[in-house]
Amino acid sequence: MAEENDASDKTEDPTQKRLDDAHEKGDVAKSQEVNTWFVIAGATLVLSSFSGSIGGGVLMPLRNLVANSWMIRADGPGLMALTQSLGYALIAALGVPFLMLMLAAIAGNMIQHRLVWSAESMKPKFSKVSPGAGLKRIFGKQGVANFAKGLFKVIALGAVMTAVLWPERHRLDAMVRFDPAAIMGVTTSLTLKLLGAVVAMLAVVAIADYFFQYRTWFERQKMSLQDMKEEFKQSEGDPHIKAKIRQLRMERMKKRMMAAVPKASVIITNPTHYSVALRYERGMAAPVCVAKGVDTIALKIREIAGKHDIPIVENVPLARALYATVDIDEEIPVEHYHAVAEVIGYVMGLRRGLAGRQA
Incomplete structure (x- = not known):
């Protein structure tokens, strides 16, 4: 009951100092759906741009390995050299794609808020292990929103997969008779088409979720009149202390x-x-x-x-x-x-x- 009264008292928009303090503590408006969208969009871009080079970069060393297997030394140094050569080949083939995925993940955070360096979230809090707080998170507004969001994603993803793959059902049935090289091309094409539809669907979810998370965060930062008075005292100084200092100055x-x-x-x-x-x-x-x-x-x-x-x-x-x-x-x-x-x-x-x- 006291918490409800405290929440109802917070009727004033937060000051810039309040927002800056929240940012320093790591309390920022953040939607995980935006991060997910950036990563999936980055994966789609990587697959469409580098699928050929990735496949060639991985296939060529493996083909050489099979073709020249009789030349491979089975002793310790020989196996170590083989492992290193395969590792370098994989890094060369996958280095740029993985770098793009990392940049996409970072961009998903930076587009929502400026960089945060805070250890506040790592501090142990009783609310994280409290059953009451856990039930409140599950059945509260945030929990209901997460459930509705997850349900919508499952339904939307099913609808997207059906819309993309149903027209291709006859070709999928015939793929068992295709040449393996042809199967790879068809699979890549369908995967890109499916990922493109998923990216478009998740964009809607990410935008809606970000505005919900931002509104929830903003409401959490609101202040009561007492909070604003206390902040004014901290930033401008306690009027009683200022009066005392003024009196001392006058006496001197x-x-x-x-x-x-x-x-x-x-x-x-x-x-x-x-x-x-x-x-x-x-x-x-x-x-x-x-x-x-x-x-x-x-x-x-x-x-x-x-x-x-x-x-x-x-x-x-x-x-x-x-x-x-x-x-x-x-x-x-x-x-x-x-x-x-x-x-x-x-x-x-x-x-x-x-x-x-x-x-």
């Missing part, structure tokens, strides 16, 4: 700002909300913002500035503008050069006057 930045306030040349404020600490020394291209803040942070900046005798200048529009346009450790924007220069000039004038009185 605040400590760094407060440590830099005593080095400031002037504090420009809006008396109740904003404070911007600027540092300027001769030779600098422009003043640099070393700290800024609003409300409690602004109050803390003014408090530290008061303890270190740093001038505090009230300029409401300039304080707001600087707070909005300049970041920590950045030079002030060009458009504020004139206003800030007046403030710094005023502060320097105060300092010179104070120094003169003290002298």
